Each structure stands twice: as C-alpha cells, then as structure tokens.
Amino acid sequence: MDLSLYNTLTRKKEIFQPITPCHVGMYVCGPTVSGESHLGHARPYITFDLLYRLLTHSGYKVRYVRNITDAGHFEEEGREAEDKISSKAILEKLEPMELVTKYTNLFHWAMRQFNNIDPSIEPTATGHIVEQIEMVKKILAEGYAYEVNGSVYFDLRKYATDFAKVSPYGKLSGRILDEMLETTRDLDGQDEKRNKADFALWKKAPAEHIMRWPSPWGDGFPGWHIECSAMSRKYLGDEFDIHGGGMDLQFPHHESEMAQSSVCHGGKIMARYWVHNNMITINGKKMGKSYNNVIKLTELFSGDHPLLDQPYNPMTIRFFVLQSHYRSTLDFGNEGLQSAEKGLERLMRAVERIDKLPESLISTFEVFKFRDKCWEAILDDLNSPILISHLFDAVKAINSIAEGTLKITSEDKKLLKETVDTFVFDILGLKMAAGGNNADRDRLNQLVSMMVQLRTEAKARKDYATSDQIRNQLAGMGIMLKDTKEGCEWEISD
C-alpha cells in the first residue's frame, strides 16, 4: 500500500514516491536554541518523528536532517537588528555558545522524554558558516543578490520574474508577489534594499555584535533562511524528498529557502513534498512568545504553571498530540490532557494483557482486518487519530477475550501482539511508563507480591478488615490492587 502525504506545494494529497528508490531524504526545521522549548515545539518533532518511524518501518533508508539554529536570527523591533542568541546571552550573562549549549541540551532532553528518535544528522548553523557564505557567493554570481554596505540581499523582483515558470515565488505560501512587494512592513536595513520584500542573505555585524564571522563582505552573520538552504543542500543534495516544519514557517522562511536554492540549483525546487504541521493553541490562540501564553516543557512535566491542574507525563503529551491530525490545530486544555492520560493508560494496560490471553480453537476477532485498517489509516496522510481509534477497537477486543466473550486462536494472538506492538511502539512511538532501576523494580515487585499473598490469605478467612487495610495502604503508596478472575493484579504508578 502507498503512503499519501498532503503536499503544501500542490495543496493536495499525493502518493509518496522517493526520488531514489528505497531512500528518503527528509529535512525538518529545528529549534532556535535561544530559550527553553515549549509545548508548541512538541508538535512538529513528534509529527516528523511519526513520519520518520513510519518511513523507516516501511523499509526506507531515511536520512533525517534536523538543524539547530544557533546563530543568525534577527530580532526586529523596528530598531536595530539584533542576533537573538547574542542578545539573550547578554541577558543571561553567558557566552553565546554557553547559552546555545544549555538550550540545545535541554531540547535534546525533551526530545528523549517524548521518545523521539534522534535525527540522522543534526547540523548547526554556526558549524556551517562556510557553506552559507559559499551559497551567498553563488547567488551573487548568478545575479540574484546585491551587496550594500557589507550586507547582501536577495533580489526578489528579479528572481520572481526570471523564475516565474520554474519556481514561482509565493507558490508555497499562496501569496501574490506584487502585494508582498508593497505590504511588507518596515524592517531594519530597509533603505538599503531595492525592494521592500528583499530579504537578507548576509548581514553586516554592528561593532557591538558578539556573534560575527569574516566574509568577503566584511564581518557579519548569516540571514535566517540561508542556513536551511545550505545545510539541506550539503547533506541531502540539490533536490530531496521531504521538507517539513511548522505551518508558521511557510512564509517567509520556506518560501525564501526555496528561492535561494532554486537559484543555486538551476531552477530545481529543493524538495518534492512540503509537509507542515498545524499549531497548538491555548484558549484558541497560537502558543507563542508574543502572545504571552507559553507553557514550557519543563513546566508541563512538573505541573508548575498557573494554567496546569497537574503535571503531565511526556507520553501523555505525545499521545495527546497524536490523537489529533497533524494538519489541524490542537487546543491545549487540562481536560483534554487528562482524558488523553486516561486513554493512554487503558491502551497500555490492554497491550500488556495480550500475552496472558486465553487461546481458543477459533477466533471471533478479525485480526487481519484490524491490521489492514491500521495501515490504511496511518498511510492516509498520517491519520494517527483514526489509527488510535482502531487501536481502541483492539483494546475492547483484548479485554473481551480476557473476559471470555470473544475468542482468539494462538496464531491470531501472535499476529495481534505483533500488530499492536508495531503500531503502538514502533510507529506511534509510545512507551510504557517505567521508573527506577531494574533491581529496585524487582525488589518492589517481590514485596508487593508478598503483601498480595497475605491479603489473599486474609480474604480467604474472610478477614476483610485486614485485606482492606493492605489494599488501602498500598493504594496510598500508589500501588493499585485489582481482583480479577485470575487472581489479584497490581499496578505501580510512578
């Protein structure tokens, strides 16, 4: 079966076909490490982790490149151009690289919490200054950029005219060039530009600017868009398969990347499939610094934020994100997160039950059909919510088999286990909550087992006072006992 993906460039779902059979090149715009990651950052990286896992599981050899933006971002406030990293470094009294390392480490920690698989290559902007300068030189040589006072700007009007047929500017974000040329707000260096919408490829560094590199045009730093063009080209080539990122990057970032790359690659469009995830909202508004409604990931995990009723496990957040389609907005809320928490718990409990299910000579649950439905869902433009709804059908079936109202053969049970493991763990990337080291865990289990044994004996002699006391006290420690037909089961919550 084929994977279909919604391509922002064509505005429709397309069957995914890699440029080189069995190989996929995927570039995803990574974070700017000038601050702590927030809930909004969770979405793209979980979404593209899902895509990466799906492609890998489907047998593709995937090169997944995700950059770290550690230089070159401007903070434009109508005044002077500032480098986001260096301005934050001054604020935190850190060396720029110290700051970058701090937030990069935090970002990596958060990605691990979410069980996101590391990208194949994680290039940094500061590590690719040479490549960026080379690219700017190439664009200058081609005649699509001009230098003014040590800064280099992209000549948008010339590009738009010459490349109208091959790679029209505005196609990706669906806007009209003439309007853009007029409506762009006043930015720094506006007087240097031939057209208001021209964007910087290289900026001259003012004297007080800390992060600066020598270039043919004097000391300066790269423009925002050039890093992704240069790094994707270096590791994935002139033309690669998938370019991903948040919807808010469509314009101007991706549009400009495309233009720069097209100039350098003889009009070739840098990527075939452009995949964009939608935003996480909070009370209906996009989560972002400028809206003052940011919940940092550390706050989410600790529950330490006025908007949070409780701490949330990273897996709960992953599940919450996967329960919505990546192209829809997802509204944050305690109720939604709590229902995701409960649902995930139920799903995981059922997954754990599969091995213990009684086997019969016949099956009354159609495992093949279930498996096919799961594939159909996820291959249809990553429809994880539908996939999850099918998984809950399986949850119901698993519980019914345990109850004895449904039956399954040992062969089907194996397939069921295999299918559930594939989708829950390999593709959705969920994992069981586990705390403590193994030795501690073993000891704890033995201890609980002993208490349960004592309680079972108390129950047998109808000493309910003792049995309830054991159950209640264990409950107080977060150990829940459940009497089932097969005996007493327990669960340790972390």
Add this chain to the structure above:
RNA sequence: GGUCAGUUGGCCGAGUGGCUAGGUCCCGGUCUGCAAAACCGGUUACGGCGGUUCGAGUCCGCCACUGACCUCCA
C-alpha cells in the same frame, strides 16, 4: 486591509453525500465481600439561512463568528 483555514455532543477530537468514529466525562446494568478494573447498555452533535439531491455535518451560495499567515515563530 489582503490571503488562507476552521466552526462537530460537557471536554478533546476524526470523518464524510445514505450504516456507531475514537478517547474522556455522566447515567444504568453485569461481575465482586466491598472497591477498582473490565464488559454490556444509555444520554448529548455536526455555527445560521437558503439551494442542489431520493437523501447533506458532508456539495454550492450568502451571512455570522474564530483563528493563522502577511513581522521572529514549531
């Protein structure tokens, strides 16, 4: 102001021209010493007004509202 997207049940969130999405919550039942879990059943829905159609949340038009992008952004 321009461009685009959305408006689904208490909450989150899919889908789609005709059959229960799913989760969570709430109510009733089964099981159980009780509880929990599980299972069974039930309740609440497609922004408004017109149109197309045998049939529309689903297609078309208008209106209302919300949001995103147009500026750093995931």
